[in-house]
Amino acid sequence: MRYKFKNRRWSLLWRTVFLLTIFVVISQVIIYIWVQRSVNGHFEQMDSEIITHAAFNLRKRMIALDEQIEPLTASKSQSLIDANHLHSSWLDYDLKTLISDKNGNLLSSDLSNSIDDLPTDFSLLQLRQDYRDQQFMIKINSRHYRAMVIANHEALALIALPIDVHHQYLMQFNRQLSMILIAIxxxxxxxxxxxxxxxxxxxxxxxxxxxxxxxxQLHERVVVGNMPLELRPLAESYNLMMEKLESNFESLSRFSDNIAHELRTPLATLGTQTQVMLSTPRASNEYVEQLHHQHDTLEQLSTLINNMLLLAKTQKGLSASQLNRIDTESMFTKLIDYYELIAEDRNISFEKTGNFQAVLGDEGLLQRLFANLMSNAVYYTASDSVIAIEASNIEIATVNHTVTSGKQDIRSSVLKPASFKVVITNRLDQPLTQVEADKLFERFYRHDRTNTMYSGTGLGLSIVQAITNAHNGKVSITIKDEYCFQVSVELMMAR
Structure with missing residues (x-):
């Protein structure tokens, strides 16, 4: 955990460079070791073949001398050296040979040093006992040799191949290889x-x-086509965020303008009426009439403020103590009885169908929700038409999940709560598009501001949406053939 905490402090660039450097260094070390071993193995194999070939020829020469009756002398040993030297020169090899008798007494040598200059601890007999016809590395007077000892019943022979040149080449090669790998x-x-x-x-x-x-500058966007493929989802998410931010800011700006306008108009009316009444003395009945007008204006302000407080309240959601079992059958019966009196003047009737079930919620808020919908339906429905209220149930849905525990799969089922859906359908007196209908949930938005008879504050459907969201429900508007207005509200059923 401590490493992860520190690693977060690094930039993405340095983390990538650090990890790549570790990977490249490890790879280059492996390559360096492999190349070095390959080159060393090549030289060792080549030197081994030279020594083996020379040893084979020297053995043949020694067998030929064994057939002679004379004992082994310095002259005979020198002839072995000369023969081996002649053969190695013909093969362009710088082989060295040292001959001793069977007791290890040195007889002759073609090493760069004389026999007397060899180290005091040098013993051809000991080398023979240690290596037994095997090739080995030996250092004689600061020079490196690859050697082999062969013997017969009269003599011992040391064949040595100088490898100082190989050592120097390998050192230079390793130095150049290291520089190349570091540069790479x-x-x-x-x-x-x-x-x-x-x-x-x-x-x-x-x-x-x-x-x-x-x-x-909320309208500015990032050009997705100029981004790499890996960053295009980020650019698209950024553009989507900016679109939502611009939309919300415009909605907030309109809301601020609208609420200022809605508050300024009644306040200006109150101020003007008061100034007019105070300008000259009036009769008492005029003062009473003016007080009634001011009372109506104050009622409008109070309603507007209460609606705003209701919106603020529902945005915080509902607590469990506010949820009760609400009988929608009796609620809609009372609302229909009330709004039928208002709709009689325009010959508008209500038609209630479906199975009305109990839901969980706040009774006062739900009554306000459906009252707003029905009042809007009454005010904006064409005369001599029917407002249809249809209720339906969305049954409990079962979602199966499979959980793997060890080697056994366990299937579990999750029940999604049932929902109660109410659809209110009415026939509009004026055409309306789906785009315009979607804006009706905005605060203070009024589609037809010329209709002063039913002109409200534009908060009715905003309150409907806020109350529905507070109950974890869904509300939507659907426009069919420009005149059929349909509002759907989905709420959680009570068990």
């Missing part, structure tokens, strides 16, 4: 750093856009 590592890390930097450079565009966000 730096190049790869630099390319990766630049790739990450250039690859995420478009993020700077989004950051710059976010820094420049202000109410006057």
């Amino acid at each position: 590592t730096l190049l790869l890390v630099s390319i990766a750093a630049l790739s990450v930097y250039w690859g995420f450079a478009p993020l700077a565009t989004i950051v710059q856009k976010m820094k420049s966000i202000n109410p006057e």
Whole structure:
């Protein structure tokens, strides 16, 4: 956990460079070891073949001398050396040979040092006992040799191949290989750093856009086509966020303008009426009439403020103590009885069908919700028409889940609560499009402001939506053939 905490402090660029550097270094070390071993193995194999070939020829020469009756002398040993030297020179090899008798006494040598200059602890007999016809590495007077000891019943022979040149070459090769691998590592890390930097450079565009966000520039968007494929979902999400932000800001701006207008008009009316009444003395009946007008204006202000308080209240949601079992059958019966009296003048009737079930909610809020819907239906329905109220139930849905526990799959079922749906359908007296209908939920939005007879504050459907959301329900408006207005409200049924 401590590593993760520190790792979050690093930028994405440095984290990528760090991980790539570790990977490249490990890869280059593996390559270095593999190449070094391959080159060393090549030289060792080549030297081994030379020594083996020379040993084979020397053994043949020693067998030929064994057939002679004379004992082994220095001259005979020198002839072995000369023969081996002649053969190695013909093969372009710088082989060295050292001959001793069977007791290990040195007889002759073609090493660069004389026999007397060999180390005091040098013993051909000991080497024979240690290696037994096996090749080995030996250092004689600061020179490196690859050697092999062969013997017969009269003599011992040491065949040595100088490998100092190989050592020098390998040292130079390893030095150059290290420099090349280091250069490749730096190049790869630099390319990766630049790739990450250039690859995420478009993020700077989004950051710059976010820094420049202000109410006057909410319309600016990021061009998704200019982004890499990996960053396009981020750019699309940013554009979507800006669209929602612009829409909400415009809605808030309209709300502020509307509420200012709605409050200013009655207040201006009260101020004007008061100034007029105070300008000259009036009769008492005129003062009483004016007080009635001011009382009506104050009632409008009170209603507006109460509606705003209701919207603020429902936005916080409902607590469990506010949820009760509400009988929708009796609620709609009372509301229909009330609004039938208002609808009689225009010959509008109500038709209630379906199975009305009990729901969970706040009775006062739900009564306000359906009262707003029915009042809107009465005011904006064409004369001589029918307002249909249809109730239906959405049955309990079962969702199956499979959970794997060890080697056994356990199936579990989750029950989704049943819902109660009410659809209110009425025939409009004026055409309305779906786009215009979707705006009806905005606060203070009124589609037909010329109709002063039923002109309200524009908060009716906003309150409906707020109350529905507070009950975790759904509300929607559907327009069919421009005149058929249909509102659907879905609420949770009581068990």
